[in-house]
Amino acid sequence: MRIVELHPQSNWVLSIVADDGREGIFDVSDYLEYEAFEQLRDPKVFEKVSNGGYFVEWDCGADLSADTIEAHWRVTGTRDTGAVRH
DSSP states (O other): OOEEEEEEEGGGEEEEEETTSEEEEEEOGGGTTSGGGGGGGSHHHHTOOEEOSSEEEOTTSOEEEHHHHHHHOEEEEEOOOOOOOO
């Protein structure tokens, strides 16, 4: 999965759109207990997430792979990607 859109939401949730049109949410709150994600407890730090396509990352060094996100996200819908279907 490649992440094409990424939007931080309240309560440590990421709203994500994948390259295949799937839309979903990923709850980062379960990771906040780990040292690498500690700084994300500050909502202002969490909001500054960057999309690397195959990962998301924060300036504090915390990151999550698209594979991890795909394995644990909740798909909420799909978008028409404009691809021709046969």
